[in-house]
Amino acid sequence: MGSEGGFSAQKRVFGGLPAVRGRPSSILPRGRQIHTTFKNIKITILCGFVTILVLRGTIGLNLMSSGAEEENRHLIEETNRILAEIRSGKDSDDLVEEELFRPNKTFTLGEKISSWDEDRSLWLEKNPEFPRLVNGKPRILLVTGSPPNPCDNAIGDHYLLKSVKNKMDYCRIHGIEIVYNMAHLDKEMAGYWAKLPLIRRLMLSHPEVEWIWWMDSDALLTDMVFEIPVSKYKDHNLVIHGYPDLLFEQKSWIALNTGSFLFRNCQWSLDLLDAWAPMGPRGPVREEAGKLLTANLKGRPDFEADDQSALIYLLVTEQDKWMNKVFVENSYYLHGFWEGLVDRYEEMLEKYHPGLGDQRWPFVTHFVGCKPCGSYGDYPVERCLKSMERAFNFADNQVLNLYGFRHRGLVSPNIKRIRNETVNPLAYVDQFDIRHSRTRD
């Protein structure tokens, strides 16, 4: 009953309204009509706007901007492709690699030369303006290098750059020329073996050079004053850092280090390079040689033949032929393994001074195993990079000393002034320039 009443009440109410609404429009006054029309238009516009919003939200403006977006995507792809291409080293006109495996032909570094000593002396006589001695010192050529493509990570290239600056500073102070190689001269001798054809080529092209000093890209010079005592080696042709007992008694694969060594420019060196090379050619030769080396050298892990193990094996097995001209140097760090050195820089700064070259102030700090140009090293990355930065700054401080500056700590790229500018700069030059202090001694 009640509900009926409610309904009827509703009906009554709604009966009222429809009566109002139900009135045909023609019966409405003009003003009212226009007012209603405007209201309807407003609602229509509002609804239209909302529809657009919703549609845009779901479908987006793809139809309108499809051209620009595709172009952008294209650009992104292009850039990624360029970066990848640059990193991989693939060329657009790269043909399939020629057959490397030459079954019945033994590898040679080049045409056999037997009279190099005579040829070279003759040349030096005929060309007195390119002497082998400069200011009384034998001409040294420092050779280093890195692969032609970018490192796997940008930080690798940054440390290659710092490393070459470090070498340039040392060589400028000591009058040594540098060759920075970025070319693979011999496809078969790739990787660590690439130094062999390079050294041979440079020796033969530069008869005026007395010593070729090979240095790895991950080795930094940390004693800017120390000079290699070449007079000590007048009867030797190969100077290499190592330990004779490790070499002959233990036959250890790390008895010598080929990351930093000196080769005299002479027939003996060419012969040694020829004897050294056969284990190098990429492929089955190198693999087999690797197995032989692992079997014969103490502590050597299983991997393809590397130049260091091959040299050790050669010198051990053909001791009588070669060792009388090889100087195994350990009185200073011609190669200094970084792990035992980098944490002691502060101690060295406190107690010692540059010029010693040995464990008190290492000549070379060599970051073996860090491999910053690759993707993975043998040591934690933070330790490697921090240590390399320290070594670089340790050396750079010795260079900046002349100019009156110093790094703000061994891990800072920023420098501070440690000597005021003066109107008499030459007094400081005499005191602090490494070159001048050397000649006076």
Added chain:
Amino acid sequence: MLDRVLTRRREWQLRRFPKRGKLTLFCFVLTVLVLRANFGAGRLGTPEKDLDEIQETFSYIHRRVEPHRVLEEASVVDRERELSGGTGSNSYADFDVSKIFKDEDDGVQEFKRDSSLPYTLGPKISDWDQQRGEWLKKNPEFPNFVTDNKPRVLLVTGSSPKPCENPVGDHYLLKSIKNKIDYCRVHGIEIFYNMALLDAEMSGFWAKLPLIRKLLLSHPDVEFLWWMDSDAMFTDMAFELPWERYKDQNLVMHGWQEMVYDEKNWIGLNTGSFLLRNCQWSLDLLDTLAPMGPKGKVREEAGKILTKELKGRPVFEADDQSAMVYILATQKEKWGEKVYLENSYYLHGYWGILVDRYEEMIENYHPGFGDHRWPLVTHFVGCKPCGKFGDYPVERCLKQMDRAFNFGDNQILQMYGFTHKSLASRKVIRFRNDTSNPLQLKDELGLLHPSFKAVNVQTRI
């Protein structure tokens, strides 16, 4: 039933609810949609993005920004990856090297310039020529001339001590320095690679001023200092600078007289590669240029003056090149006599007009000209490979830098019998067979033992 709980009015209101409710519900949904549209719903985007997209459709410049955005994103991705790598990680990809950089006090006293005083490069030296002359006399083993006609030259270049923002930037810096090492070895020139900011106030392009002054004063045996930007490469390894021509000059830059003195054009000369003699005149010139350099208000204001005074200069802070044009043009009587604006060869060669012609040059000419036929220097102005944003498309810059590098490198490799497979290729091939008589061979360009590197026979002892 309801009317038992509520009054009739309430009941009526409730019954009206579905109808009114429809409208309310509709409005509610609208509000939600609009809010979502404004604050974004991820995939669905916002009206602002719409505006951006519309802008991009019609904007050419934005299209070029894409590659840089990619590089930016690449570095962001790297940074994200690094967060996942711990201190023990052996992977270089995960590591952000700026973590290890830290300023520390090692106890050595620091000397700071009094910043309340107006900026100077250092106390005024007035007798540098006499000081230097005396020193050279006392130190005959450090002569300022390596042969009768050839002065001792120090090539100076450099880059930031921190890694480049662009992931391939350091690689191109490495190639660039190798290129300079090669030229300088062949020509008997020493190199100084600077990676230190000597004066924080003189940052950016002005950093070369305190550096140049410091090197001039610390190396009195150096006769000419050759500044070269890191984005400039040697492309003619055989060209030796005509030192005789400059025996009465103190500053040699690439440029044109009319453009500098008459037009006051801001690119009338280029300070990306220039020679500066080690003498009092040079110290005075550096002192005259320096006041426009100090970072901040001074540089901004100076920039405004330079834009006003020089032809074609856009609005930005003062740079050393514009300052040089301004000083020379306004003080011609004082400096002009000792300034040589060289344009008979490309002491600086703008890359845009050179790089596409390398093949044509190889076909028609040979190294040694140094000019438009075979440019001495190809200077990649505006490419900025170390930074994130250059003025030109990334691909063109990097590919052309590779080509310029190989173009120059071929001249070095030919000494040893090798050449690049093509100007775009990193691979090298042998073009001269190995021989058992290497000394009989003469390298075509005569770069192995060139005359300009021959030592005076006296020094042999």
